[in-house]
Each structure stands twice: as structure tokens, then as C-alpha cells.
Amino acid sequence: MVSKTLGHYCVLEQIGAGGMGIVYRAHDERLDRDVALKVLPPGMLSEESARRRFRKEAQTLSKLNHPNIATVYDFDQEKGVAFLVLEYIAGVTLDRKLAGGALLPSQTADLGIQMAMGLTAAHEHKVIHCDLKPGNLRLTLDGRLKILDFGLAKLLRPVAEMETAETTTAPNAVAGTVPYMAPEQLLGQPVDVRTDIYAAGVVLYEMATGRRPFPWVHGPRLVNAILHETPKSPRALDPHVSVALENVILKAMDREPKRRYQSAKELLVDLGRLTTPVSGPEIAPRHRGWSLAILPFVNGTNDADAEYLSDGITESLINSLSQLPKLRVMARTTVFRFKGQQVDPQGIGRELGVRAVLTGRVIQRESAVNIHVELVDVADGAQLWGVRYNRPMTDLIALQEQISDEITSRLRLRLTRAQRKPLTKRYTQNVEAYQLYLKGRYYSDKWTTEGMNRALSYYQQAIEKDPNYALAYAGLAGAYFGVSSQFLSPNDAMPKVREAASRALETDETLAEAHTLLAIVKAFYEHDFPVAEWEFARALECHFGSALAHQWYAYYLSALGRKEQALTEAILAQEIDPLSGTVNWTLGLCFLMARQYESAIQQMRKTIEVDPNFWLAHMWLGWAYEQTGRRKQALANLNKAFQLGGSSYATAYLSYVHASAGSTAEAEKIVSALKQQSQQKYVSPHHIAIAYVGLNDKDQALEWLERAYESREEILVFLEVDATWDKLRSDRRFQDLVRRLGLPRSH
DSSP states (O other), rough: TTEEEEEEEEEEEEEEEEEEEEEEEEEEEETEEEEEEEOOOTTTTSHHHHHHHHHHHHHHTTTTOOOOOEEEEEEEEETTTEEEEEEEOOOHHHHHTTTOOOOHHHHHHHHHHHHHHHHHHHHHOOOSSSSGGGGGHHHHHTTTTOSSSSTTTHHHHTTTTOOOOSSSGGGGOOOGGGGGGOOHHHTOOOOHHHHHHHHHHHHHHHHHHHSOOOOOOSHHHHHHHHHHHHOOOOHHHHHTHHHHHHHHHHHHTTTSSSSSSHHHHHHHHHTOOOOOOSSSOOOOOSSEEEEEEOOOOEEEEOOOOGGHHHHEEEHHHHHHTTTTTEEEEEOHHHHHGGGGGGOOOHHHHHTTOOSSSEEEEEEEETTEEEEEEEEEETTOOEEEEEEEEEEOOOGGHHHHHHHHHHHHTTTTTHHHHHHHHHHHOOOOHEEEEEEHHHHHHHHTOOHHHHHHHHHHHHHHHHHHOOOOOHHHHHHHHHHHOOOOOOOOHHHHHHHHHHHHHHHHHHOOOOOOOHHHHHHHHHHTSSSOHHHHHHHHHHHHHHHHTTTHHHHHHHHHHHHHHHHHHHHHHHHHHHHHHHHHHHHHHHHHHHHTTTTTTHHHHHHHHHHHHHHHTOOOHHHHHHHHHHHHHHHHHHHHHHHHHIIIIIHHHHHHHHHHHEEEHHHHHHHHEEEEHHHHHHHOOOOHHHHHHHHHTTTTOOOOHHHHHHHHHHHOOOOGTTTOOOGGGGGGGOOOHHHHHHHHOOOOOOO
């Protein structure tokens, strides 16, 4: 259906699929707005009586005008295709959010209240959902919950040939999703508002605990459990669930309809009574409830060159512990925002919403290392554990394993042997190689020419010490990608990224970082989009909690015009790493490329609040201002980006804006300077092309774009979605360039 037209709706991309049809994002050409099209299963409305009934019910659904319910706009049929037109909602579905674990208590209560408000409004109109589940609950970017597909399960139920139960065959072919179905619904008995209340209870259970009430996903055992068994107490799964919340959940989920809440309004009242405990911070549980922030270890050595060691130990602990299934660990870039600050474990813990904080100090003395660590319970400031180690440097790797193991013990995490693997996994036995790798990470995080060059040198030295060191190869790949298009031509840098990432995966196929970097090469250099998609999927399979994988997958999806999916992945990355400048910038870029300029401006401002010196955020904020006609703000931010190190990229957009403002001489002066610089060092041809577009010199712009194509510039993959190139779209030479890129047609 992508690129086809139904009525006056142009289909842009697929954004969902299920037993009740396929959902697409489409553009309403008549009212100039994006909508969601649900294309119903073939043959569902083959009879005129079925079409009349469906149209009548669709009219009823269209009257559900409530902030917590997705609006139904229209129902139509064309060329044998029946479809509903619904409100398009940017955001992430609750099931995707829950993939990272349970929610904060306040989030569970807030989303539960919104869900109950939507149900109350619908039930007052005599409309029952019949398929309430996390996949049908969408969270908007400002935190509002919207219930999708209201009443569709009930509409589809009489169609005998359809089986819409997602995970198992339900008795009497009842429509719905079995893990969320009430006993009476499973038995094919009459349903009423209490059927939706049962499903709401299951959703609340999953939000509070991170798992469904019954572990089976299909088959007779699941059906039998729903009909006859009592689910495990939410507090047994996580003691931080309040008694009041547990009571609400279990009452909503009672097997007997007469013992449940008798209306959504009753459920709403009890949810409204829930309050967050004042005795400590909110706990964001992941399975068993522990969340942890590992603050940057302090370098206690009077030598700045030893900074790599304290930073590296911190990062290594984060990387190993974040892969445990029963522990939520804040990402590196978020906790490193607190580096150099006066440490207040309780205050920082409350700010980050974690239960425990680990602090440490590292002192290196010739061939020995002294490490002092302390684990603090944020709730009351009590020390859970504290110890001082004094070991030879040769014991450094084993010492980090011991610290990780001790943390899991003090947090009383019960792990299987397989689950403990990340704690005992050694990427190298060579301590010298490990130290060189830590130095490489330290300098690559500086994102400067000198820093990247030093990082490359250290990674290569680490590999010389241990030719099978997977992490060092992944670090090398990341450093080469960091200099590509900035300091080196992609033709020089990207093959080295591919080689190093591939070498890392030869040693360790489960390394998410290497899969992510290989996906970047496949997408932005080789233009092999199917393989890139597979590599991104594999990266997230290996480590779903990798902000890096979610971030770059969002970047990739944005380039291909898959706006809905891009925003979803960017939001997931932001939840894992909320204080990362690059993660916040990626979300802003997704808005920008979706041409949602006000949202892009808002998000870029947030990014600058997180990292005031992040030049890319200033540059794209400037470009968003230019697109909305605010030229003064555009020039101010582009100049700031240039001052902060934006080099030729920010300069090119400065030229564009000057030319648009009529300052042709200033714009030409900038272009001349860029071309002169390209004689001494690598300057991206893509950037020079931007400047020529601003000057309306199509021939020069296209000539430099061709040079960018010859250099395999990564940013070219954005050609179809980036407004920078709108002036060239009608030119056949530009269209031919886009064709040669082989971009999938999804927009």
C-alpha cells in the first residue's frame, strides 16, 4: 500500500499490524494533515449488510471525542479495500515502553488514571473496547495516553472466518488478545464494561511489575490460568509496589465480574487516591525493582593522565551491570553529567529516579591501584556496602569483576548462571591491552581531532597486545566513524569502520556496539538497507538497553522517512540515557526531518539545556528557525554552532541563510573560504553543496553533490527528507542521484 492512494489519502508508511488489519501513516490531501489508516482484512466487509453495520458502528465510534481516545474520522471503501481513517498520534506504544521494564509508581498511577478516564468516556456512550492491551495504548510525546482501536474487536467479532486472537485460539473464535481477555470473554459469554476493567487491571499489573500476570504467551495453559488460577501478588514480584496499588490491580482483575469494579469511574476514583510515598524517591523497577546509578569515579591521583583509569572503570562497570535482566543502570553519558560535581548520592539518586548510587575513588601508584567504593541506598542514605581495595594493576580486570559481583550480592539480585555471564565475561586477559582500551575510550569521548587521533592510536596498541580483543576493535570502529566526513573522507574512514566492526564480531557475535556500527556502514556508506535493518535488529536483540543502538536506528529510520518508527526509537534511547546530548539531539533531528519544526525547536532547546556546548544542536536549531522564517534566531544559533567547532557544516548553513536574506556577497565569501579550505584539508562536498543551494546555483550544487556521492558521504541518505534540497527536487539530475542511492520507497 505504500505510495498508493485511497480516496484523498496518500499512504506514506506502515506503522503497525495485527489481527484487525494493517495500520499506515497517510496524508490527507484535502485537509493537509497526517492521519492513520487502518486497512481492514480482505473480505471482512464483502456483504452489504456487514458494510452497513460497520458504517453505523464507525459513526458511533466517531462520536467518542475525548483527550484519551484516538479519534475516528472516517470509514470508506475503495477498489475492494475497506479502511478506517483515524487520528495520527506521534509517540510510542506502551508495549514498546514496557520492553525496558516496569514503570515508576507515579507513571503507573498517572497512565492508569488516563486509561480509566478514556474508558469512562467510552462506556458512557455504550462502547466497549474488548481488546485493551499495551499495544493499543499510545503515549504521546507530552505524556498523554491515547486508547487506540476502540470498539473494533466488538465490531469484528461476528465475522466467523476471522480469528483475531493474537497468541492462541480462543473458544468460540472470540476477538481479542488472550493474555488480556477476561474469563467471560474467553468463554464466549456476553461482555460488558467490566470486561474492559479486567483488561485494564492486567495492563496496570504489567506497568507495575514489568511482566504479565500469567507467564505463558499461548496455548491451553494460558487459558486455564486465566479461568482458574490466581496471579502472583504484584508486591511479591516487587516489594516497592504499594499496598493500595496492589489492591486496585487485583480488584480490577477479579475472575468474577461482580467482584470487580462495576464501572470505569469507580476504578478512576481509586486510582486517583494513590499517592507517591514521601519516605524516599520513586523506584523504577526492572523485574525485581533495583535501579542503580554508577557515578564517575574520582581520580584521586595527582596526575591528569590517570583520568582515563577512573573514567574507564566507571564505564566498564556500567557496561557489564546494564546487561543484567534484574537491574536498571543509568547510561554513561547521563551519569557523566555529574563528573566533577560535589557528590550527594541521595540528591543525585532522587534526580535520576534510582534506588541506589555507587560512588568510587581511584588512586594509581606505579604498579598498584587503590579503589574505594561505596553503595548507598537513596531512600534513607544508608550505606549498603563500602570497601577499599589495594591491588596490583595486574589484578585490575579481576577486581572489576569482583566489584560487580559484590554489587549484585548487596542488592540481593538472584541470578542464574546464564544471567551472571556479563559479570564474568572477559574480553581480554591482558591488563596492558585493557588499560590501552580505557585510554582509547577516554580520548574518543572528547570528540576532537586530537582526541580521535589519540583514541585510534590507543585502540591499535590494545589490538597489538591482544589481536582478539573484540571491545578494542569496536572502539576502533567507533573512532573511525567519528572522524568520517569531519576529518576524513568516508572513502578513507568507512571501510575501516566496517573492517574493525566485522573483526569484533568474529570474536564476539553478541557485541551490540559492533552490530550497530556495522549497520551504520551498511546503511550510510554501502546503501545496503536490508542488511542494515538486520544489523540494527541484531544489536537490539543482543542488548535492548543500548541507547547507542536505539539512537542510530532512529537516525537511520528518520533518513528513510519512517517518521513514526524513528520517533519511537529516539524516545526509547532518551529513556535509557535522558541526559545525553547526542540522544536528545537525535530526537530533535527526527522532528526536523519530519518537518515538525516547532517540535524540533523545542527539542533542540532541551538538548542545549542538557549540553550548552553541543554545536550540532545549535546548528539544527538555527536551521529549524530558518525554516519557520525566524532569520535573526537562525543566524545567532548558526554563528554559535560555528564558534563551538561546527566548522564547515555550520558555515555552509550560515552561507545559505545569508543568501536567503539577500546578503549574496557575504554568502559568496563563505563559499569561497570553504573551497579554499578544501585545498588544505578534507571539507565535505555535501557542505559546499548546501551553500550553493542557498545561492540558487543549481549547477554548482549538483556538481558538489556528485562529489559527495563519489566520496560516499553518509548524510546523503537524508536527501529525500531533508528540506535543504527542496529547491533541487524537480531537477532530473537530482532525481537520478536519489535513484542511484537506492533508497527504499517509504515516504
